[in-house]
Every structure is written in C-alpha cells, then in structure tokens.
Amino acid sequence: MQTFILKSLKPDIIVEMLNMAVGFENWSKVLETADILYQCVKCIHEERRERQSKGWSASYNHTEHPLLYYYGYSLEMKGLAFQKLGRVEEARACIGRYAELKWMDTLNEAEEQVVQDFKHKARANRYALEIEAGQAELLEEYVGFLYKHPEECVKGLTTIMEAAVRYGWRIDRILHTFSEQAAGFAIESYSSNNDDMYHYFYHRAIYEQWVGRLVDAVECILQAIRLAHELGMDRYFKRCAVQWESLREAATKEQIERYRALLKRIE
Structure with a gap:
C-alpha cells in the first residue's frame, strides 16, 4: 500500500x-x-x-x-x-x-x-x-497457568474442551478443578456482553454431549443460544440451533419451555 x-x-x-x-x-x-x-x-x-x-x-x-x-x-x-x-x-x-x-x-x-x-x-x-x-502433555502446565490467571479461564477452558473433543481426551478432572469458577460463568454471562462466554457454553455443550451428559449439554446450549441472541450473531445462533436439534430428545420439559421462550424473544 x-x-x-x-x-x-x-x-x-x-x-x-x-x-x-x-x-x-x-x-x-x-x-x-x-x-x-x-x-x-x-x-x-x-x-x-x-x-x-x-x-x-x-x-x-x-x-x-x-x-x-x-x-x-x-x-x-x-x-x-x-x-x-x-x-x-x-x-x-x-x-x-x-x-x-x-x-x-x-x-x-x-x-x-x-x-x-x-x-x-x-x-x-x-x-x-x-x-x-494436540500437545496433551502441556495440559497440567496450562491448567496451572489458568489457575494463577483466572482472567484467562473462560478462553482457556474453551480451548481445552474444543481440543478434548477433537483428540478424545477426558477432561472431567480439569473441569472439576474449575467448578467454582464455572458456576459463576452463567451469572457473569448475564452481565457481560462478551462472545468469549458464548464460545465457552457452546463448546461445553459439545463436550458434555460427547461424554454422554445430555441434560447438562442441553443446559449449556440454552446459555449459548441466549448469548448468541444478545450478541446479535445469527451465525452463532444457527450453530446452536443445529446443536439443539441433536439434543432435543434428551431435553427436559422445563428446558424445552425455556427454549421456546428464547425463540419468542428472538422473533
């Protein structure tokens, strides 16, 4: 130029x-x-x-x-x-x-x-x-880094979950290590217009589905749908809709009602 x-x-x-x-x-x-x-x-x-x-x-x-x-x-x-x-x-x-x-x-x-x-x-x-x-040998070191730098947790855990599904790693122990922080993510997502939270819940849903915890997966994809709508990202919402359909049969009645309520808000 x-x-x-x-x-x-x-x-x-x-x-x-x-x-x-x-x-x-x-x-x-x-x-x-x-x-x-x-x-x-x-x-x-x-x-x-x-x-x-x-x-x-x-x-x-x-x-x-x-x-x-x-x-x-x-x-x-x-x-x-x-x-x-x-x-x-x-x-x-x-x-x-x-x-x-x-x-x-x-x-x-x-x-x-x-x-x-x-x-x-x-x-x-x-x-x-x-x-x-795919460098699984760095997982423990990375977890230690995230623990010392909690501001990196959302992005870091998203990266780990995405890699876990790709390479077939069970990371339940790692998720348990950050269970307190993860419990706050849902609350934080209501006050932070940040697409990092969307990616966390979207990939958490995929991981939970992969390990067979389907109701937990539905819960996460509902959070991701809400965030996709709040961010105004149609592309994100379409991804979530595809994921929801793969989980629909596992959803509870209460989760289905919440999904329908989200759709009404989006309309």
Whole structure:
C-alpha cells in the first residue's frame, strides 16, 4: 500500500475493522487487515523519527494507545488467524515476535507496560496454540497457568474442551478443578456482553454431549443460544440451533419451555 494512503489511515479504526473480521471468523481478512495495521504503524513511527531527527515538531496523529500496542496487536491477530487456519509454525513465529516486542532502545512507562502485557498474552496464546495442536502433555502446565490467571479461564477452558473433543481426551478432572469458577460463568454471562462466554457454553455443550451428559449439554446450549441472541450473531445462533436439534430428545420439559421462550424473544 502506498505511503500517502497509510499516512491517512487511523490505527484505531483499523483495529475496529480487524476485530470485526475476527468476529466473523474471516481469517484471510484478518491476515490482510493485520498487515495493513502493521504497515500503518510502521509508517507513522518512521515519520515521527524523521521529524525528530530534523528538529521538527511531531506531526499530530492521535491514537488511543502507544504505537507499540498496535504493532503487537497486529502480530497477535495475525498469529490467531494462522492458528485457526492450521498454519501452526507461522502462528508460533508471530507469538515469538510479540512475546519480545522490539521497537526502540528506550521505552517510556506506557510502552514498558505494553511490552509486559504482550509477554503475558504470548504465554497464554502459546499454550492455547499447542493444546489446539494436540500437545496433551502441556495440559497440567496450562491448567496451572489458568489457575494463577483466572482472567484467562473462560478462553482457556474453551480451548481445552474444543481440543478434548477433537483428540478424545477426558477432561472431567480439569473441569472439576474449575467448578467454582464455572458456576459463576452463567451469572457473569448475564452481565457481560462478551462472545468469549458464548464460545465457552457452546463448546461445553459439545463436550458434555460427547461424554454422554445430555441434560447438562442441553443446559449449556440454552446459555449459548441466549448469548448468541444478545450478541446479535445469527451465525452463532444457527450453530446452536443445529446443536439443539441433536439434543432435543434428551431435553427436559422445563428446558424445552425455556427454549421456546428464547425463540419468542428472538422473533
């Protein structure tokens, strides 16, 4: 993309576009947009250095975060896209880059915090990548990480459940370890408009169905349906509807009534 076009772009707007592409799971678009964000920030950074070297005042280009944040975020989203496309080595390479962000010789306090934040994200995302790739030997280590960092629990358990069904792992002991936290997820999902909660309940339903706890699976898919509706994501709702149909015969009368009530709200 030409330099004059990059200079006219706003990093925060590109981040919004990137988040939309992630939400729609359009991974090729995520790769494309992440590259644009990276190039845009690089262009802004180079312009600032040039103006500084010439003793000129800095050009005005307001951003909500330090430029280093956008550099790291572009790499994180690119790594996620590679992960979802099954391009594991390329995902690992991206994680390695934002685990040790390099920008300039000296960093201010805000930039130092960005470096530490991405170091933490890289550790969490590296575990998720390896678990998705079938590295069962890392499960205990990952569980220990999640226990120490409860803010990662929803995403982490979702990753583990998805891998469990894919590779045939029984993870009941792990779910029991986080039973108290999981009990709060349903309550939290009523106050948090977060699609991480949707993915947790959707994959929990699939896991519970896989191990044969069908009534529990129905309960989870009902939570996922409600969240899909609240998020306004038709694609999520369609997935849930397919899952519900596979579980309909196992649903209790009370669960069926709740499902019908949800449908009325959606209509």
